C-alpha cells in the first residue's frame with residue numbers, strides 16, 4: 001500500500017508523481033507550521049530513510065528552492081528548530097517508505113497468524129499420533145521434518161483481507177527488542193484479530209513433508 005497525505009496510490013511511481021506535482025505547484029517557497037502543506041511535508045520527511053537523524057530536535061519550517069541544475073530537480077529542505085538548515089531528497093522519501101512499510105506489514109501479517117500453523121501441526125499430530133504428507137503420504141519422518149503449508153497461497157489470502165477492509169492498514173509496527181520480530185501494535189489489535197479470524201477461515205492448512213514442501217515453493 002502506497003499512501004501519502006491521506007491518499008492511497010496504486011503504485012510507488014503514482015505516489016512519486018503526486019509528490020512531484022505538489023512540489024511543482026508550490027514552487028519556491030517557505031512552508032511554516034501555518035502552511036496548509038506543513039503536515040504533508042512532515043509526512044514526507046518521516047518517509048526518508050534517515051528521517052530521525054534528519055529531523056533532529058524537530059523542524060521549524062520546510063522550504064522548496066530551485067535547483068541550479070534545473071526545474072525538474074527542485075530541492076526540498078528544512079530549517080530545524082535548533083537553526084540547522086539541511087536539504088533532503090523527496091525522491092528518496094518516495095522510494096523508501098513503500099519498501100520498508102510493505103516489508104514490515106508482511107512480517108506483521110505472518111506473525112499475527114503464526115500460532116495457527118503451530119496449532120494446526122500439533123492438532124494433526126495428536127489426531128493420528130503421527131504426521132502424514134498430503135502429497136506423498138510419507139508418515140515415517142521426524143516431527144520436525146514436516147511443514148505446515150497453505151493450500152491457498154498466503155499472499156492471496158492477505159491481499160483478499162486487505163481488499164476487504166478497503167486497503168486501510170496499519171502503517172506502524174511494534175518490534176520485539178530481543179527477537180526483532182515485527183508485529184502489530186496494541187493500538188491495531190482489532191485489525192490483527194480481524195485478520196487472524198479471516199486467515200483462519202480461508203487458509204486451508206495442510207501438512208507436507210520437507211521435500212514436497214521444497215518442491216512446491
Ligand SMILES: [Zn+2]
Pocket residue numbers: 133134135136137138208209210211212213
Ligand atoms: Zn511429501
